[in-house]
Amino acid sequence: MALRTIVIYVFTLAIVRLGSRRLLSKPSAFDVIVAIMVGSIMSRAINGTAPFVPTMLAGIVLVVMHWLLAALALRMHWVSATVKGTRIPLIRKGMVLQEGMREASITDDDLAEALRLQIHDDDPSKVEVAYMERSGQISVIPRRT
Numbered sequence: 001m002a003l004r005t006i007v008i009y010v011f012t013l014a015i016v017r018l019g020s021r022r023l024l025s026k027p028s029a030f031d032v033i034v035a036i037m038v039g040s041i042m043s044r045a046i047n048g049t050a051p052f053v054p055t056m057l058a059g060i061v062l063v064v065m066h067w068l069l070a071a072l073a074l075r076m077h078w079v080s081a082t083v084k085g086t087r088i089p090l091i092r093k094g095m096v097l098q099e100g101m102r103e104a105s106i107t108d109d110d111l112a113e114a115l116r117l118q119i120h121d122d123d124p125s126k127v128e129v130a131y132m133e134r135s136g137q138i139s140v141i142p143r144r145t
Contacts, residue, residue, distance in 0.1 A: 005046050011056055012042050015063045028135055030084050034066040084134050091130035094143060104132035114138035 016038070027035065041058050044050035073080035088104045089097055090111060101111065111130070112122040118140040119126060130140045 001046065001048070004048070004052070008042050008045050008056075012038065012059060015060055028084050030069070031066075034062060038062055087131040087133050087139075089129065089131055090138065091124050091127045091140075093129075094125040094127060096124050100132070106132060106138070111138070115140060 038059055041050075041055060041062065045052050045055035069079070069083055073083050088100045090100045090104065090106060091097060096108075096111065100106075101108075111124070114130070115122045115124065115127065118138075119142045124130075126143055128141045128143045130138060133139050
């Protein structure tokens with residue numbers, strides 16, 4: 001099992017480095033899901049619950065699929081929106097958008113925290129726009145005074 005662990009570790013590192021550098025950067029949900037799946041698949045080769053070579057091939061297929069979807073998302077907006085999601089408006093011209101808050105599952109306290117952290121004030125009227133980004137982070141653009 002120790003030898004299988006070493007082989008799978010080196011193999012997985014190689015396919016991730018060569019096939020999908022996105023998994024090593026700031027990951028989106030799209031990237032995290034693939035990383036979890038690769039880990040799950042490769043763990044089966046380590047503990048022997050799945051055949052060694054077919055499991056390695058499955059890992060390659062998964063990383064190639066991730067790379068292809070990322071390449072398509074780069075070229076086609078609808079693929080990007082489908083795979084990675086879209087930003088959700090939370091504040092527009094100082095007004096909190098309740099529909100966006102519900103869609104993003106953001107509470108007033110969550111929004112106030114994001115405003116305090118980014119503009120050092122929790123007053124939405126001081127914000128031009130705020131979004132729940134595809135990454136899950138809240139971005140804030142303050143109003144010009």
